[in-house]
Amino acid sequence: KAGVTQTPRYLIKTRGQQVTLSCSPISGHRSVSWYQQTPGQGLQFLFEYFSETQRNKGNFPGRFSGRQFSNSRSEMNVSTLELGDSALYLCASSLGQGARSPLHFGNGTRLTVT
Amino acid sequence: GESVGLHLPTLSVQEGDNSIINCAYSNSASDYFIWYKQESGKGPQFIIDIRSNMDKRQGQRVTVLLNKTVKHLSLQIAATQPGDSAVYFCAENDNTGNQFYFGTGTSLTVIP
Numbered sequence: 001k002a003g004v005t006q007t008p009r010y011l012i013k014t015r016g017q018q019v020t021l022s023c024s025p026i027s028g029h030r031s032v033s034w035y036q037q038t039p040g041q042g043l044q045f046l047f048e049y050f051s052e053t054q055r056n057k058g059n060f061p062g063r064f065s066g067r068q069f070s071n072s073r074s075e076m077n078v079s080t081l082e083l084g085d086s087a088l089y090l091c092a093s094s095l096g097q098g099a100r101s102p103l104h105f106g107n108g109t110r111l112t113v114t
Numbered sequence: 115g116e117s118v119g120l121h122l123p124t125l126s127v128q129e130g131d132n133s134i135i136n137c138a139y140s141n142s143a144s145d146y147f148i149w150y151k152q153e154s155g156k157g158p159q160f161i162i163d164i165r166s167n168m169d170k171r172q173g174q175r176v177t178v179l180l181n182k183t184v185k186h187l188s189l190q191i192a193a194t195q196p197g198d199s200a201v202y203f204c205a206e207n208d209n210t211g212n213q214f215y216f217g218t219g220t221s222l223t224v225i226p
Contacts, residue, residue, distance in 0.1 A: 004157075031212055043158075043203065043216035056211040090157050100146050100207060103214060105157035 001026060004106035006091050012112045018079040021109045023091030025072050031055075031096025032074040033103060034066060037088040046089075049074055050096045081113045122201065124221045133191040135220045137204030142185065144206035148214070149178060149189045153200045161189070161202075191222075199224045 005024040013019050025032050034046040045058035049068035066076040072093070078085055088110050092103035127133045139147075145166035150158035162173045164180050164187075171178050177190040187204050201221050205214040 006157075033212060033214075035216075042218050043205075045213045045215075048212050050212075056213050058213070092157075094212065096212060100209070100212070102148050102160045102163050103205075104160060105150075107155070107157045 004091055004093050004104055006089075006106035006109050008109060009107070010110045010112075012114065013081050014114055015081055015083060017081050018077060019081060019111060020075055020077045021089055021091075021111075023074045023076075023093075023106060025074070025091075025093030026104055029093035029095055029104070030072055031094045032068055032072065033092045033094070034074070034076050035090045035092065035105075036060075037090055037108070038086075043090070046076065078111075083113050086111060086113045122219050122221045124223065126223045126225060127194050129194060129196060129224050129226050131194055133189075133194045133198070133222060133224075135189045135191075135202045135222065137187040137189075137217045137220075139185050139187060139204070139206045139215075139217075141206060141208050141215070142182075143208040143210075144185075144215075145209055146207040147178070147180060147187050148205045148207075149176075149187075150203045150205060150216075151198075151200045152203065152219070158203060194222075194224050196224045196226055198222060 031050045033048040036044045048056040068074045088108040090108045092105045095101045148163040149161040152158045164171045175192045179188045201219045203219045204217045
């Protein structure tokens with residue numbers, strides 16, 4: 001089974017721009033979560049989608065948004081980029097229903113804001 | 115202010131020795147725990163999980179121990195190999211949603 005795929009692997013953007021990151025979950029997984037990883041804050045939860053609905057949201061500003069499509073693929077968008085948004089953005093998928101199951105992560109998108 | 119990098123606990127072990135990585139959690143309502151391994155340039159990789167109705171679970175060369183009384187989790191790696199060198203995270207979930215809370219991580223270095 002193919003793992004979680006994130007594209008692109010690397011991005012360099014300028015302050016004020018916006019960016020869209022993409023995630024394809026493991027086949028059969030209906031839950032997709034996004035995490036931000038930085039040296040200063042570690043892994044921080046952004047949001048989780050299940051069946052195209054946002055089920056849970058972390059403590060990030062409204063500039064961070066996401067969506068999920070009917071095939072479970074997900075995108076996250078960051079508008080009006082700030083230098084502090086530089087981070088590794090990780091997508092994780094899980095079955096999402098019934099007994100809790102582990103998150104399976106992709107290799108992330110490394111975003112650098114200059 | 116200027117952000118300061120997390121000070122990762124580090125552990126160095128000799129190849130072939132056993133490793134023990136510890137994690138303390140604070141939420142007494144957490145009842146599902148996972149250990150992840152993250153190698154440089156990759157995302158966290160699932161190692162093993164445990165639910166709160168158990169206090170021990172074994173996998174291939176790994177054992178997770180859960181002590182709910184003191185809110186402590188540990189990961190034991192038997193016969194540590196150079197390929198085990200990575201950062202290890204514990205993650206907890208309290209069944210209020212699918213959000214997991216991650217520890218700061220421990221950097222394991224295996225000395226050949």
